[in-house]
Amino acid sequence: MAVYEDLSPYEYLPVDHQGAIVNVGWLGKGTPYPSGPVPPGFRDALVRTASGYQTHATRGFHKCPFCGIRRATTAEPVPLLLGHAEFHIPGDQVTYAAPTLVIHYIDEHDYQPPQEFIDAVLALDRPT
Numbered sequence: 001m002a003v004y005e006d007l008s009p010y011e012y013l014p015v016d017h018q019g020a021i022v023n024v025g026w027l028g029k030g031t032p033y034p035s036g037p038v039p040p041g042f043r044d045a046l047v048r049t050a051s052g053y054q055t056h057a058t059r060g061f062h063k064c065p066f067c068g069i070r071r072a073t074t075a076e077p078v079p080l081l082l083g084h085a086e087f088h089i090p091g092d093q094v095t096y097a098a099p100t101l102v103i104h105y106i107d108e109h110d111y112q113p114p115q116e117f118i119d120a121v122l123a124l125d126r127p128t
């Protein structure tokens with residue numbers, strides 16, 4: 001899978017979308033990435049919210065570049081299958097494009113997404 005720096009312009013697949021799209025969580029082995037804790041509730045908010053913003057499904061599954069797992073899933077009672085699509089999460093100014101494996105990176109590899117992505121997910125998950 002391609003590796004992109006967080007918040008760099010998205011270019012992995014063509015998009016039918018107006019406005020800026022930036023990358024989040026396109027990690028690769030040997031490329032340093034931000035690590036650390038995420039705010040309480042963020043990870044679950046991402047799982048709850050993200051499936052509604054899933055797009056660009058592919059026929060195959062990307063392996064995790066760190067542990068090699070293929071068809072990674074979340075630990076939820078009804079697990080979310082990861083590694084075969086992207087989440088496009090709308091933010092205030094931009095849309096954030098993340099591989100679905102971003103949840104696995106947070107769960108298993110200590111990835112810490114940019115704060116503005118965290119804010120966008122939490123804002124979407126807020127009850128209306």
Ligand SMILES: [Zn+2]
Nearest residue numbers: 064066067108
């Ligand atoms: Zn992994």
